[in-house]
Amino acid sequence: MSRTRVKICGITRAEDAAAAISAGADALGFVFFAKSPRALTAAQAALIIASLPPFVTKVGLFVNANADYVREVLAICSLDLLQFHGDETPLYCESFAKPYMKALRMREDIDLTAQLAAYSSASAVLLDSYKAGVPGGTGEVFDWERIPSDLSLPLVLAGGLRPNNAGAAIAACQPYALDVSGGVESAPGIKCADAITRFIEAVSAADRRED
Numbered sequence: 421m422s423r424t425r426v427k428i429c430g431i432t433r434a435e436d437a438a439a440a441i442s443a444g445a446d447a448l449g450f451v452f453f454a455k456s457p458r459a460l461t462a463a464q465a466a467l468i469i470a471s472l473p474p475f476v477t478k479v480g481l482f483v484n485a486n487a488d489y490v491r492e493v494l495a496i497c498s499l500d501l502l503q504f505h506g507d508e509t510p511l512y513c514e515s516f517a518k519p520y521m522k523a524l525r526m527r528e529d530i531d532l533t534a535q536l537a538a539y540s541s542a543s544a545v546l547l548d549s550y551k552a553g554v555p556g557g558t559g560e561v562f563d564w565e566r567i568p569s570d571l572s573l574p575l576v577l578a579g580g581l582r583p584n585n586a587g588a589a590i591a592a593c594q595p596y597a598l599d600v601s602g603g604v605e606s607a608p609g610i611k612c613a614d615a616i617t618r619f620i621e622a623v624s625a626a627d628r629r630e631d
């Protein structure tokens with residue numbers, strides 16, 4: 421089995437980015453959504469990104485953003501992947517000529533087959549918990565048994581992941597990657613280096629068990 425990748429989302433400080441990378445994170449997420457406690461400006465993100473070593477995937481997260489704003493961020497920040505966490509259409513997601521990942525919130529009535537067909541141009545699908553009025557970063561787990569085993573896109577699993585449930589998530593879903601935010605924080609937007617290390621150790625231990 422291949423290694424489960426880890427994305428640490430909601431990076432707001434260079435020291436948190438450095439801690440995530442030295443613990444072995446594959447990707448860092450930057451939230452360009454003003455209402456989030458993890459939001460940062462393009463200039464702030466650009467400064468953090470400039471401090472990063474190579475071979476780390478930089479992900480820009482947007483929620484129903486104006487397309488001009490996304491282009492403005494792209495002009496300032498060297499992002500590798502866009503993450504659309506709202507109700508963006510496939511046409512909108514494709515319009516930036518950048519690899520993207522579509523986040524889908526697991527509402528009771530979601531038709532995953534239809535959604536995956538609609539976003540077939542995405543590099544991956546991120547499945548997150550649904551909580552009315554909260555677009556993401558809920559800190560809540562959804563029922564992983566609802567995820568079909570034959571998804572047509574690589575699965576990035578999110579929602580309430582923590583060091584003590586990362587292994588169970590891998591055993592249940594065999595995702596391509598885990599995406600964590602609140603579960604490795606000491607306060608919203610402030611990452612905890614020790615929790616990041618424990619999270620990534622739990623992922624590595626689960627991968628060894630799956631081999």
Ligand SMILES: O=C(O)c1ccccc1NCC(=O)[C@H](O)[C@H](O)COP(=O)(O)O
Binds near residue numbers: 429505580
């Ligand atoms: O993190 C946020 O504040 C946020 C706000 C609006 C949309 C998405 C947001 N985060 C998305 C993520 O990628 C999180 O990693 C994902 O939702 C899981 O969050 P958590 O349950 O806190 O691990």
